[in-house]
Amino acid sequence: MTRPQASATPCPVMRTVDLVGDRWTLLILRDAFDGPRRFGQFQRSLGIAKNILSDRLAGLVAAGILRTEPAADTTAYLAYTLTEKGRDLFDVVIALRQWGERHAFAPGEEYRPLIDQTTGDPLQRLAYTRPDGSPVRPDETAVGEPRLIGAVAL
């Protein structure tokens, strides 16, 4: 795999997909949201070949999504942890997770839910809302003409 990098496209979807739109990369991000992880922990969780894991981790560090820090256990190992930019991918992981809960299981199958730590219960379905609280439907949106980043509040 060539090192991922954001292309010159003016499409924000494609730029993000160029950085994280890969099966292993998305699963590494999922694990990283559980807290700092060492190389071997990713490897055991994912059953991934070392060279592929090494490649994907290097790509995420180069993109500023993960950074390395000394592992908490005072061994010589490094831990990979999400940067602020990486933590901001939470919506992507939630969106993948909740679609899976709705559409990729049969009734009665077991799944591992995301828990709301304030209540201990599985998170109810989350909804995207505008700043004014109204929900957004796909058919209410369209791709517009190119604009300058920074020209509007995002």
Add this chain to the structure above:
Amino acid sequence: MTRPQASATPCPVMRTVDLVGDRWTLLILRDAFDGPRRFGQFQRSLGIAKNILSDRLAGLVAAGILRTEPAADTTAYLAYTLTEKGRDLFDVVIALRQWGERHAFAPGEEYRPLIDQTTGDPLQRLAYTRPDGSPVRPDETAVGEPRLIGAVAL
């Protein structure tokens, strides 16, 4: 690429990633949200090899995310259109798009925003909220013990 299919894992993130966690698949979905698309339209938009496009479209149809219908122009062509299950991936595409707007452009760069058709303005940043309207932060969540699908309201 082997035909994607949901694995037996109890992790909803992995099941979704197994179906759509691929660069081309995610870009096909992006285009499909603009309305029914013919094979050639995907090909021109994405600059993708015919055999790869054919493989990814077949996978999305097999997964029940896209379906084919006669093209609106009364030619013999088929159009690929999102099913309800496919339209429910809107959150995934929005999450990828808005992360890209925040993190994958330099100030002053041009981008193509998603427009709110009710106002004509670019969509402001969308936030995930619980049914009661409160926002959800990553550090408020954890992966819980396996549960049965259907045992709780999703």
